[in-house]
Amino acid sequence: MDAHLHFPQSHAIDAYGGGSLMAWLDSAIFPAESRLERRELAEVMALSFVSRRAAAGTTAAMVVGSAFPAAQDALVEAHLKAGLRLVTGRGIQTVGPVSAAALLTSEDDAIALSRAEIERWHGADTDPTVPASRALVQIALVPRFSPSVTPATLRALGELYDEVRADGVYFHTHLNEDASGEIAAVREGFGVERYLDTYDGRMPGGASPSLLGRRSVMAHGVHCRDDELARLAETGTSIAHCPLSQRFLGTGTMPWRRTLEAGVTIALGTDIGAGDKWHIPTVAAGAYRSHVSDERDPVALGPADLLFAATLGGARALDQEEVFGNLDVGKEADFVLVDPRREQSLDLALEGGERSPDAHVAERQELFTLLMGMTEHTIRGTYVRGRRVTPA
Secondary structure (H helix, E strand, O other): OEEEEEHHHOOOOOOOOOOOHHHHHHHHHHHHHHHHHOHHHHHHHHHHHHHHHHHHOOOOEEEEOOOOHHHHHHHHHHHHHHOOOEEEEOEEOOOOOHHHHHHOOOHHHHHHHHHHHHHHHOOOOOOOOOOHHHOOEEEEEEEOOHHHOOHHHHHHHHHHHHHHHHHOOEEEEEEOOOOOOHHHHHHHHHOOOOHHHHOOOOOOOOOOOOOOOOOEEEEEOOOOOHHHHHHHHHHOOEEEEOHHHHHHHOOOOOOHHHHHHOOOOEEEOOOEOOEOOOOHHHHHHHHHHHHHOOOOOOOOOOHHHHHHHHOHHHHHHOOOOOOOOOOOOOOOOOEEEEOHHHOHHHHHHHHHOOOOOOHHHHHHHHHHHHHHHOOHHHEEEEEEOOEEOOOO
16 A cells, blocks of 8 residues: 555656755656646556556555646546556645646635546445445545645635545645755744644634544654644544655655654555655665664664555555455455565575574564565566456
């Protein structure tokens, strides 16, 4: 389960923008995302996106979508044809620099387009006997992050979310990613004490509906305060942890132990395109390396921690833990078939590596070896609801 990646950035992986998150967005990402205004390009990218997901073994994903409705239609249609789980929403942006001009809408249009996307696609693959909240394709409200919208936009999104929350619509955005400019811009621009307040209906001018909840996922959470983590836990809001993109952008390392001890669910995300790897076990391996060397709070994550964050933790973040995420009896059969023999070094490590005489310790060692050494090449098939995914 990939808890955070960007469809319109999937052909801009590792784009150089220099020095900071905000500079990277301005010089590299906004222009790249603007290209999807061309429907024919969006259709090609949607097919490529689905193929890469299937090849990487990602059965479910929470995807930041394009600003352009036609591109979103292409993305959803490609997923429905392939049979992959998708939670997505058009990227909402009502303010921004000149480089983002093509991505901007008025606040009224932002709400109207989001409402139309929900009405068209949320649960579109289900029949009336199945709730939309259990469909393969579901929709989220996705403002890029607070600096890309205004207080009025967030209030209007809160009011819309109040209307559609009961239908299982999601909320997805970024939170506390970069301490070098993003957080200060939010606090100054919105007049709030905490970044999280902008999503929690706690801005100057009066309370508005909160966007937090069991179906809300915040990407990154690198620089959360303790009271922000407490509020995330209180509302059941999850964090999508993206260690590879955090290293690429130099934004820091999410405090794993402090986040988990606060009671917040952690799921793993590739964050394509600041992240450059589509394969969630590669992200898990990156998480181990990031946290064992974290000077603020080093922790050697165990294989069970990593496996959970890559599978059931992701399903929990999507509030679908009882539907998929492991192989418990009664759940839908989402799984990946792995053949270690396709990767000689992994096969040799599993077959010939030193093993503890303690069976439990040996099992943990084998799982850790698998997670650290598995590659896309070892994947023989990706299955959702027991059906092999076969993208065009």
